[in-house]
Amino acid sequence: MGSVFGNLFRISTFGESHGGGVGVVLEGCPPRLSIEIAEIQRDLDRRRPGQSLLTTPRQETDQAEILSGVFEGRTLGTPIGILVRNRDARPSAYAEMRETYRPSHADFTTDAKYGIRNWQGGGRASARETIGRVAAGAIARKLLIEGAGIEVLAWVRRVQAIDSKVDPESVTLAEIDANEVRCPDSDAAQEMYQLIDSMRRQGDSVGGVIECIARNVPTGLGDPVFDKLEADLAKALMSLPAAKGFEIGSGFGGTSLTGSEHNDPFVTDSKGRTRTTSNRSGGIQGGISNGESINLRVAFKPTATINTAQQTVTRRGDAVTLSAGGRHDPCVLPRAVPIVEAMVCLTLADHWLRQRAQDVIPREG
Numbered sequence: 001m002g003s004v005f006g007n008l009f010r011i012s013t014f015g016e017s018h019g020g021g022v023g024v025v026l027e028g029c030p031p032r033l034s035i036e037i038a039e040i041q042r043d044l045d046r047r048r049p050g051q052s053l054l055t056t057p058r059q060e061t062d063q064a065e066i067l068s069g070v071f072e073g074r075t076l077g078t079p080i081g082i083l084v085r086n087r088d089a090r091p092s093a094y095a096e097m098r099e100t101y102r103p104s105h106a107d108f109t110t111d112a113k114y115g116i117r118n119w120q121g122g123g124r125a126s127a128r129e130t131i132g133r134v135a136a137g138a139i140a141r142k143l144l145i146e147g148a149g150i151e152v153l154a155w156v157r158r159v160q161a162i163d164s165k166v167d168p169e170s171v172t173l174a175e176i177d178a179n180e181v182r183c184p185d186s187d188a189a190q191e192m193y194q195l196i197d198s199m200r201r202q203g204d205s206v207g208g209v210i211e212c213i214a215r216n217v218p219t220g221l222g223d224p225v226f227d228k229l230e231a232d233l234a235k236a237l238m239s240l241p242a243a244k245g246f247e248i249g250s251g252f253g254g255t256s257l258t259g260s261e262h263n264d265p266f267v268t269d270s271k272g273r274t275r276t277t278s279n280r281s282g283g284i285q286g287g288i289s290n291g292e293s294i295n296l297r298v299a300f301k302p303t304a305t306i307n308t309a310q311q312t313v314t315r316r317g318d319a320v321t322l323s324a325g326g327r328h329d330p331c332v333l334p335r336a337v338p339i340v341e342a343m344v345c346l347t348l349a350d351h352w353l354r355q356r357a358q359d360v361i362p363r364e365g
Contacts, residue, residue: 005236008357009143009350011136015086016118017126018094023083024132026069026139028353031077033143040064040082040138046338047134049329052180054196056329059088064135075139082135086128094120099314100322104304111315122305127241127332130339137342140349148352154212154340156183156333157297159195164188168213168295182337200330203307203323207242207300208333210340214283214294214348221289221351228287229294229351236343237298242332245299249282264292294348298340300332 004012008028015022041064048062049055062084069080097119101107106125110117117123144150155176157164164185175184181196183189192208199206222229234246254262257280264276264285276292283294305328312322329335 005133005239006346006350008353009140009346011132011346013129013132015129015132016123017086017121017128018123019086019118021083021085022128022131023081024136026080026082026136028350029069029075029077029080029139029143030353031075033075033139033146034073035070035075035139035142036073037064037066039142040066040135043134043138043141043338043342044084044131046177047130047335049335051335053200054180054193054329054331054334061087062131080136080139082132084131084135096322097324099316100320101312101314102305102322102324103310103312104301125241127329127335127339130240130342133346134338134342137338137345140345141341143349144345144352148218149216150218150348150352151215152212152341152344152348153215154210154337154344156181156189156192156337157209157211159183159192159208159331159333160206162188162191162195162208164192166211168211169215169293171213176337180334182334196331205303205306205328205330207244207302208331209297209299210333210336211295211297212340212344214344217283217289217291217294217348218352218355219289219291220355221348222284222287223351223354224287228284229289229347230282230284230287230296232347232351233294233296233344236347237296237340240298240300240336240339240343242300242303242336243298244301246296248284248294248296250280251282251297254280289351294344296344300336303329303332 010027012025044062044064049058049060065083067081067083069076069078110125153171153173164183166184171184176182179189181189181192183192230248237243237246262280264278264281267275267277269275279292282296283289283292305324307323309321309323313319
């Protein structure tokens with residue numbers, strides 16, 4: 001069941017990079033939610049290839065087709081099927097990879113597990129699989145906004161050693177999408193662009209960090225002990241292609257602090273709500289949301305498939321040198337921004353519905 005994610009709000013994605021198409025089946029979405037194809041398409045357009053020189057030149061419009069579950073602009077409460085057809089597949093560009101393993105790609109491990117693989121563009125291991133996640137994530141985003149007022153935004157925080165200065169609490173979508181890197185810090189974005197473009201021209205790649213914030217998250221989301229909210233967020237985000245690290249709140253940096261420095265003091269605000277004066281917990285304590293913004297970061301490795309010559313082996317174990325063909329991103333981060341948002345939205349939507357299901361009996365006091 002490795003293609004299924006979620007409990008009450010559950011998705012199952014399907015398709016390969018150079019097959020007929022990719023998509024998703026979404027179950028558990030409440031009925032009567034207003035959703036238009038344009039709302040899904042907006043997020044898909046932010047993820048699609050061919051956006052700029054910084055992305056793969058593969059030309060796909062990624063037009064979504066809603067096959068079921070939506071009628072006259074509203075969800076029916078039945079499974080929602082969404083399909084995106086592959087229009088610009090060029091499997092012949094990957095003929096050299098039929099018998100050759102690309103370093104740090106999923107070629108070898110997929111062969112080791114299944115004894116067979118679709119070598120055309122990485123098959124199921126390709127980032128093209130994430131189209132279904134983004135499509136379903138757009139519906140989750142609409143549910144969170146309408147049902148709970150939750151807003152989810154992600155942006156490129158760092159590319160290699162180039163870091164940015166961004167206030168997570170005030171960053172806007174307009175600022176994020178103001179440049180092709182999707183970094184709200186315009187000065188850092190310019191440096192990042194130059195670095196990524198340089199890697200593209202050299203046939204190499206770079207990685208970095210995406211930061212994400214979820215605002216207006218209510219208290220109580222998360223289900224300890226094994227379904228803690230940060231644990232499910234980590235699973236969601238570490239399931240993304242090229243993701244190699246996850247941290248929330250103070251993250252690894254918090255290990256250099258003392259308890260008195262790291263703890264978030266509680267206060268009662270003017271509306272009588274319990275709040276914290278700092279947010280080193282990242283909006284989650286004991287695996288449960290505490291009402292503060294959820295702030296997390298995901299590290300992405302450099303794109304594994306590059307045009308630079310590398311040492312590898314064939315399926316028979318013969319040593320060869322490979323300069324991978326095909327069309328690839330010199331840096332996955334700009335297109336990964338909407339994918340990170342989608343996985344955070346899917347996780348929060350699932351936990352929000354689970355919390356609502358728990359609270360059917362009125363609380364005392």
